[in-house]
Each structure stands twice: as C-alpha cells, then as structure tokens.
Amino acid sequence: MNAKSRLTPTSLEQSVLPTGADRLLAGGRLTIDLDALADNWRSLDARSRPGRAAAVVKADAYGCGIAQVVPALTAAGCDSFFVALPEEGLRVRHAAPRARVFVLNGLFDDAAPAFTDADLIPVLGSDHEIAIWAKHGRRKPCAIHVDTGMNRLGLSPGEAIAFAGSAKSVRPVLLMSHLACADTPSSDKSRQQLESFQKVRAAFGDIESSLANSAGIFLGSDYAFDLTRPGIALYGGEAVDGTGSPMKQVVTAETRIVQIRHAAKGETAGYGATTTLARDTRIAVCSTGYADGYPRAASGSGIPLRSTIAEGAHGFIAGQRVPVLGRVTMDLTSFDVTDVPEDAIGIGDHIELFGANIALDDVARAAGTIGYELLTGLGLRYHRRYIGGELVF
Ligand SMILES: *Cc1c(COP(=O)(O)O)cnc(C)c1O
Numbered sequence: 001m002n003a004k005s006r007l008t009p010t011s012l013e014q015s016v017l018p019t020g021a022d023r024l025l026a027g028g029r030l031t032i033d034l035d036a037l038a039d040n041w042r043s044l045d046a047r048s049r050p051g052r053a054a055a056v057v058k059a060d061a062y063g064c065g066i067a068q069v070v071p072a073l074t075a076a077g078c079d080s081f082f083v084a085l086p087e088e089g090l091r092v093r094h095a096a097p098r099a100r101v102f103v104l105n106g107l108f109d110d111a112a113p114a115f116t117d118a119d120l121i122p123v124l125g126s127d128h129e130i131a132i133w134a135k136h137g138r139r140k141p142c143a144i145h146v147d148t149g150m151n152r153l154g155l156s157p158g159e160a161i162a163f164a165g166s167a168k169s170v171r172p173v174l175l176m177s178h179l180a181c182a183d184t185p186s187s188d189k190s191r192q193q194l195e196s197f198q199k200v201r202a203a204f205g206d207i208e209s210s211l212a213n214s215a216g217i218f219l220g221s222d223y224a225f226d227l228t229r230p231g232i233a234l235y236g237g238e239a240v241d242g243t244g245s246p247m248k249q250v251v252t253a254e255t256r257i258v259q260i261r262h263a264a265k266g267e268t269a270g271y272g273a274t275t276t277l278a279r280d281t282r283i284a285v286c287s288t289g290y291a292d293g294y295p296r297a298a299s300g301s302g303i304p305l306r307s308t309i310a311e312g313a314h315g316f317i318a319g320q321r322v323p324v325l326g327r328v329t330m331d332l333t334s335f336d337v338t339d340v341p342e343d344a345i346g347i348g349d350h351i352e353l354f355g356a357n358i359a360l361d362d363v364a365r366a367a368g369t370i371g372y373e374l375l376t377g378l379g380l381r382y383h384r385r386y387i388g389g390e391l392v393f
Helices: 034-047 058-062 066-076 086-095 109-118 127-136 157-165 189-204 360-366 371-376
Strands: 004-006 029-033 080-083 100-103 120-124 141-145 171-176 208-210 251-263 281-286 314-317 320-325 333-336 350-354 383-387 390-392
Touching: 029 034, 034 066, 034 383, 058 066, 058 086, 058 371, 066 086, 080 086, 086 100, 086 109, 086 120, 109 120, 109 127, 120 127, 120 171, 127 157, 157 189, 171 189, 189 208, 281 320, 314 360, 350 360, 360 371
Parallel strands: 029 383, 080 100, 100 120, 120 141, 141 171, 171 208
Antiparallel strands: 004 390, 029 251, 251 281, 251 350, 281 333, 314 320, 314 350, 320 333
C-alpha cells in the first residue's frame, strides 16, 4: 500500500523500554523533527553544487534513529547514504531498498558476504581490502578511500595513483577522501588536502568523487566535487567550530522534574558535597543523568574541568536558563531554579537539556566535548518521539 500518512508525534513513538512502558514517561524525552532534518538536507544539497549531497547516518543517524531518518531523507530526495559499519548498512538497506549504501570503516574478509548479499558498497582503504573485494565482490561496485593528510583510513596518494594505473581487479564507482581540519577554516590543511585529492582524482578518470563532510561544504564549491557527505549539520549541530549552527535545530532533549526542594544558604548539595549554597535555593531534581548521555563533565561543580571551563551546563524552563547544580549523577541531575517563579514550574514538568533554547553545542562546550559526542551518546532510556516527516507505508 502506498498510502501516504502524516506522522503525528504519537504515531511513531518508540523506545527500547518494554511495551506499555511508553505510557510512563518517567525519564527523559527526545523529540526529533524530521521536517527540520529534511530541510537541512535540502539546504546542504543546494550548497553542494555542482555536486549533490549524500547523508551520513552512522551511529544510528547520530543518535536520531536510522529507521526514521533514512526514510525522511529518502523522501527529501537523498539517494546515497554513508555508515561506518556493515551492521548499520543492513539497517539502512532495510529502510531504503534502492539507495546506495557506502560503508566507511573498511572491509573484513568475514564480513564480505554480507556486503554482497545486501548490495552494500565497501569503502576500500588498503591493498588488503581491495584484494578481499576482488575475491568476494568481483565486479560489484566499491569505493576507494585515499588518505590526503589525515593518517586515518585510506590508500596513500601514491598507492591510489598506482592502483588507478593498474588493471583493476575491482570496479570503483567513487573516489573519496576526508578532511582533517574543515571545521577550522583558517587552517591551510584543507587546501593542501584539496590539491592532493585533485591529483589523485585526475588519475581515476571520470568516476564520482567526494571530499567534503558538513564543514567541508562550507569551505566552498571547490570542495563539493560530485557528492558531499554531511553528517552533523543534518542533525542541527555546529559544523564549523564556534560559529553557531546555520541549520535548523532537529533534536530536543528534555528531562523531567521529580522533586523540587528548598535548601538553606550554607547547606551543601549532591555527591561530594561540592556545592555550598550561596543563598537559599530551590533545587529541581530531574530524572536523567550520565547514564542517559548527559555528561558528568557538564556538572556545575566538583569536576576537574570546572577549573578551566568555569560554567557547567544550563537547562531551560519557563523562559529562563537554569544552571546545573553540583554533580550530574547516573540517573539524576539537579538544576538551580531559585530564579524561576515558584508557580511557573512543578513536579512532572520538563526542563530542556538542549534544543531551541539551549544550543546542543553550548552543552557540549560546557562538558569539554563536541555536539557529535552528545548526540551519539544519548542513552537508551529516552522516550523518543518523531514529529513531521512524510513516510510512505
Ligand atoms: C563521519 C564522517 C563524515 C560526516 O562528518 P560530519 O562532520 O558529521 O559532517 C563524513 N565523512 C567521513 C569519512 C566520516 O567519517
């Protein structure tokens, strides 16, 4: 049946919790906006001219869910996906039967049959992997990864040029490389990598080529080639360090208030008694913690990072930013809500952890990390709901 049905927030609620548990909503809540995601892809695709955009959906689409993200992007017009592992590739194949699915993290001999069975395209980065694909994949499509300066995966430029000049044992359909410093536009490294990539590309003739990740797209059309590989920008994260995100915000994480307590000036709060209250304080104790991927490093006090980054993370409720109070614990995090009018919040209300009011990357910075790590580390206890998105059932 090809009846199109509009997804409502409840029509696609899912979580790993047992059936029936999704009515409880005791823990955190993630809301993922599939329309914003699709808009981001369209805008990155438009910025990828003269090429076009693929989508990087590794790590369960940066924590947003392959099963929902891939159909939403397919509906927007995306036909090529990148994942890290064949396990992820199989999930993308299930969600997008006709798409091209590239697997970035190389090829093990014992995994090769799974690639051929599901038409996954391995990204080959060594002579060893090329030999494996020559044996198992034969003339099935593959991609060649050339390392132009990252020293991570890929043939050296010399090896790639030698391979291009040889009688090829495999059939590459894409030549790709990866930028080390695209998120730092002032670095010379990207231009050096671009020049190295252009030399290798000249040896390969007219197969498709791909260099840019999200930040690479913002370096300009020289970097676009045939196919770009945006990841973080699709999900609304900052692609270029410290510049804010020009993309639509996709993910909202919220936590739920379990108790609101009053504590007097001079008392301490939390593990390690690391916070001595400077005033009479109202504390909202909330039901997510580091087991949900809200980093302990985002604590308000009592962690080594606070000596270099002064402030912990903030939440947002009733129009106000509220600081994390004391240490984030496994299942609970406290916020100082003294400045929020007492009648404006109550037990069971949600405090935004990041979303429209608190930037993902601000929370990441307070924890000494990056938005990527926050998104991909979101735990399994969140109730996930999807809004927007037009899926074909
Ligand atoms: C993860 C990854 C990307 C996506 O990077 P973003 O910075 O998230 O856009 C692109 N290419 C390769 C090879 C990757 O590993």
